[in-house]
Amino acid sequence: MILSGQADLEAAVRAINEGEVYRFLLKPCNPAELRITIRQALEHKQLVELSCKLLREYEKKQALLEELERANPGISLIETDESGAICLDEEVEELAIDLADLLKEMQTHVG
Secondary structure, eight states: OEEESOOOHHHHHHHHHHHTOSOEEESSOOHHHHHHHHHHHHHHHHHHHHHHHHHHHHHHHHHHHHHHHHHSTTTTOOOBOTTSOBOOOHHHHHHHHHHHHHHHHHHHHHO
16 A cells, blocks of 8 residues: 655556555545555455465365376266266165165164
C-alpha cells in the first residue's frame, strides 16, 4: 500500500508495477477510507497465504496420486453409472453379496 503526498504519475506507475502495490492513496486521505483499506489489505494477505497453502497441499496430493498411478496403473480410475454411483466389478459385487449372506447367517445364530 502506498500513501503519497505527491501525485507524480510516473513514480506511482513504477511503484505499482515493480512493487506489487495493493492500493495507492493520495494525501490527504480520509481516515475511514485508510482504515478500511488497511483492513482489506490484511484480509487480502490472509487469502493469498491460504491460497498458497492450499496449492502446496494440492501439489503434494497430486504427486502422491501420480506416484500411486505409476506403481499401480489404473488405480485412480473410477467407473460410474449415469446417476453417478460407483460401479463395482463382478468380483467385488460377489464378495459383497457373500459378506452380506455371512452377516445374515451370523445374526440368526447370535440372535
